[in-house]
Amino acid sequence: xxxxxxxxxxxxxxLADCMLGKLAKWLRLVGYDTVFIHxxxxxxxxxxxxxxxxxxxxxxxxxxxxxxxxxxxxFVTEEGTGAQLRQVMRDLDLRIDESMAFSRCPVCNSEIEQxxxxxxxxxxxxxxxxxxxxxxRCAGCGRIYWKGTHVEHVLQALHSRKKxx
Numbered sequence: 570x571x572x573x574x575x576x577x578x579x580x581x582x583x584l585a586d587c588m589l590g591k592l593a594k595w596l597r598l599v600g601y602d603t604v605f606i607h608x609x610x611x612x613x614x615x616x617x618x619x620x621x622x623x624x625x626x627x628x629x630x631x632x633x634x635x636x637x638x639x640x641x642x643x644f645v646t647e648e649g650t651g652a653q654l655r656q657v658m659r660d661l662d663l664r665i666d667e668s669m670a671f672s673r674c675p676v677c678n679s680e681i682e683q684x685x686x687x688x689x690x691x692x693x694x695x696x697x698x699x700x701x702x703x704x705x706r707c708a709g710c711g712r713i714y715w716k717g718t719h720v721e722h723v724l725q726a727l728h729s730r731k732k733x734x
Contacts, residue, residue, distance in 0.1 A: 580600075580601060580602070580666075580669075581601065581624050581661065581663070582601070582602040582603070582604075582621065582622065582623045582624070583596055583601055583602065583603040583604070583623055583624050583625075583626055584603070584604045584605075584606070584614060584617055584618050584621070584623040584624070584625050584626065585603060585604070585605045585626045585627075586609070586614055586625070586626065586627040586628065586629060586632065587606075587607055587608065587609070588627070588628045588629070589605070589626050589627070589628060589645060589653065590605055590607065591650040591653075592626060592645070592650055592653045592654060592657070593605035593626075594675040594676075595650055595651075595653075595654050595675075596654070596657070597673040597674065597675045597678055598670065598671060598673070598675050599654075599665055599669070599670050600665075600666060600669025600670050600671070600672045600673060601669075601673070602673065602678060603626075603673075603678060604617065604621070604623060604678060605678075611629070611631075611632050611635075614627075614632065615632075615635055615637045615638055618637075618638055618641060618642075619637055619638070622641075623641070624641050624642065624643055624661070625638045625641060625642040625643070626642075626643050626645055626657065627642065627643075627644060627645065628644070628645050628646075630644065643656075643657055643660055643661060645657065651725075671705070671714070671716070674707035674708075674709060674710060674712060676707070676710060676712060677707060677710045677712075678709070679707050679708045680707075680708050680709075681705040681706065681707050681708070681714055682705060682706055682707075682708050683703075683704075683705055683706075684704045684705055684706040684713065685704075686698070686701075686702060686703075686704055688706075689704045689706070689713050692713045693713055693715070697715060697717075701715040701716070703715065703716065
């Protein structure tokens with residue numbers, strides 16, 4: 570919600586520079602649309618940020634100071650993915666919408682759609698198929714997802730954030 574108008578604002582969309590690939594993955598896991606272009610130049614990052622109205626996440630001080638990204642940039646100073654996630658959430662005053670968590674593919678950023686268990690049997694390990702009931706399929710790359718240990722790691726980082734704020 571906007572502090573000024575009280576109206577719902579669309580969720581921010583992000584663009585992570587080459588030093589923040591793991592952060593991009595974690596932001597996707599908590600439901601934020603986050604583009605990561607591994608080999609982009611600084612000029613390309615600025616253009617994408619402006620053209621697609623994305624908040625640029627960077628550890629590069631000179632990139633963060635560019636005029637075109639002022640006001641749409643978060644200079645990440647923390648080390649470690651969990652600490653970086655907490656910093657971005659704190660600095661941008663973001664909240665986690667648990668209903669959006671695990672709704673984006675951590676690999677390609679596309680949305681994850683619910684998949685019937687019967688349609689994934691040939692695509693997941695037999696143990697996973699036997700022990701899991703809910704599955705998702707990435708609309709972009711087709712990867713199959715289920716709630717495994719990666720879910721626990723991200724949730725631990727988020728709970729750590731809640732305790733520290």
